[in-house]
Structures are given as structure tokens and as C-alpha cells.
Amino acid sequence: MAMARLSAATWSLSAVAVGVLLVGCSASVSADKSEAKISKDKLATTVAEKLAATTGQPKPDVTCPEDLAGKVGTTTRCTLTASDGSTLGVTVKVSSVDGDNINFDIKADDAPSPAAN
Known part of the structure; x- marks a missing residue:
């Protein structure tokens, strides 16, 4: 009988997903009032830090394709x-805006996508 084994990277992604789903994750970032948005780089850094803090895992490699507008x-x-190329989608949604602080929720997908060949 064959037994499926998870790679260390996939296991880490699974741990992140489970941790985020069980605990939930929110963040708040100060934005430039004139722009009312969070840059994609600052967003990616904040998401990675929050996921690491929530799951107790090392800070993951996170990229975001666009700036996040400060609108609920x-x-x-x-x-x-992950290091093996597998990926996990993460949804970021603005929950509130308080002055120049943009508050958002973070939710990881239930399962990772395998690495592209």
C-alpha cells in the first residue's frame, strides 16, 4: 500500500494554512493619507510577519500583485x-479604515497548489 508523504515545504504550507484558519489573522498598517493605500511590498511584508506570528513558523515568502486601497x-x-515552488493563496480584505490606519483580515486557502513543472 502506497503512503502519501508531504514534502517539508508542503508541510510548512499546510501548517500555515491550518494555523491561519484556526486562529484567524488581522493586521493594521499606517498608510499615507494622500494615497490611502498600502504598497504591495509593505503589504507582503506585513502578511508574512502576521502569518509567521500566528503559526509559529518562520516568516514565509509572500508576494502581493498590487497595492491595497484603503476602502472597506x-x-x-x-x-x-515554499522552497519547493508550491504555493498557497492568501486573501487580504480591508475590514476598516481609521484615519491613516488600514485594518485588514488575512485568510489562507485551505490547500496549497503543487509546484509547476
Whole structure:
């Protein structure tokens, strides 16, 4: 009988997903009032730090494709990439805006996507 084995990277992604789903994750970032958005680089860094803090895992490699506008309900999809190339989608949604602080929720997908060949 064959037994499926998870690679260390996939296991890490699974641990991140489970940790985020069980605990939930929120963040707040100060934005430039004139722009009312969080740059994609600052967003990726904040998401990675929050995921690491929530799961107790090392800070993952996260990229976000666009800036996050400071408007309640705005969403973007970031990607967490493991060392083996497998990925996990992460949804970021603005929950509130208080002055120059943009508050958002972070939710990782239930399962990672395998590495592209």
C-alpha cells in the first residue's frame, strides 16, 4: 500500500494554512493619507510577519500583485511560495479604515497548489 508523504515545504504550507484558519489573522498598517493605500511590498511584508506570528513558523515568502486601497471591502490575493515552488493563496480584505490606519483580515486557502513543472 502506497503512503502519501508531504514534502517539508508542503508541510510548512499546510501548517500555515491550518494555523491561519484556526486562529484567524488581522493586521493594521499606517498608510499615507494622500494615497490611502498600502504598497504591495509593505503589504507582503506585513502578511508574512502576521502569518509567521500566528503559526509559529518562520516568516514565509509572500508576494502581493498590487497595492491595497484603503476602502472597506477591498480585497487582493497574495501568494505564499515554499522552497519547493508550491504555493498557497492568501486573501487580504480591508475590514476598516481609521484615519491613516488600514485594518485588514488575512485568510489562507485551505490547500496549497503543487509546484509547476
